[in-house]
Amino acid sequence: MNQMLELRGRWTLITGASSGLGVEIARTIARDHGGHVLLVARRRDKLEALCEELRVRHGVQAACIAADLSRPExxxxxFTEATQARDIHAVILNAGVTYWGEAMKLGWSEFQAMLDTNVTSMVRLSSLFMPYLVERGTRGGLLLVSSVAGLIPVPYQAAYSGTKAFVTSYGQCLGQEVRHTGVSVTVFAPGGIATEMLDRTGLSNRFKAGDLGVMSPEACAAHAVRAFMRRKELYVPGLLNQTLALAAKVLPRGFMAQRTAAIYKPER
Structure with a gap:
């Protein structure tokens, strides 16, 4: 599958688009590629403000859907609203939540919300949009945002690491199953990103942009869109993150877990 994914003048749906990586992916698509964007997140006010920004600055069409991906309804x-009024050409499933701390202290309702957001909604939206993209025959694409934490075990982010391992495996498998259709599946696995999610967990007090593979959301978005358009099957941005991904293939997983535990263990 060598033909580049064309975003110009076409609609891309982006989840988790009210902050962080999702915002910058939307800006990158509108600014650099002239693509229309359909933004999905919980906070309608932020979505509408971003839509207005993209319309005024870049002359593209932009619309939004306020939704909570932890809620099945x-x-x-x-999917219903997205496909009623427009032809969706590309789908970027970026929404995700995390938890930093001891796994046994993660509340059950918090874990369920993480599982619903990171895994269940991703599978459901994939199962809805993939047949839609295939039937249209326009060689669209699906991007699943995973994490380096899905490639190596990350103690003190145990549940998050587990959900992202699922995303990585699921995405690569799905990509092979639909390869003959012309629709591509890209799994994008960044390291840390200096976003609100890092702030909410407290990890921003320990890791800053440039530290331990932590990227700015702007730089990470540029990598994500480039990999998506080139139809990469699995892409890890940044030399340090790529080194970690390679180390995960050759070093014992127990050793990797010990090293990451030493880095991520909260101070008592």
Whole structure:
């Protein structure tokens, strides 16, 4: 599958688009590629402000759907609303939540919300949009945002690491199954990103942009869109993150878990 994914003048749906990486992916697509964007997140006010920014600055079409991906009824509604009024050409499933701390202290309701957001909604939206993209025959694409934490075990982010391992494996498998259709599946696995999610967990007090593979959301978005358009099957941005991914293939997983535990263990 050598033909580049064309975004100009076509609609790309982006989840998790009210902050961080999702915002910068939307800006990159509108500014650099002239693509229309359909933004999905919980905070309508932020979505509408970003839509206005993209319309005024870059002359593209932009619309939004306010939805909570931890709610099954919202996930179903996203597909219905997205496909009613426009032809979706590309889908970027970026929404995700994390937890930093001891796994046994993660509340059950918090874990369920993480599982619903990071895994269940991703599978459901993939199962809805993939047949839609295939039937249209326009050689569209699906991007799943995973993490380096899905390639190596990350103690003190145990649940998050597990959900991202699922995303990585699922995405690569799905990509092979639909390869003959002309629709590409890209798994994008960044390291840390200096976003609100890092702030909410407290990890921003320990890791800053440039530290331990932590990227700015602007730089990370540029990598994500480039990999998506080139239809990469699995892409890890940044030399340090790529080195970690390679180390995960050759070093014992127990050793990798010990080293990451030493780095991520919260101070008592």
């Amino acid at each position: 919202d996930v179903e509604r996203i």
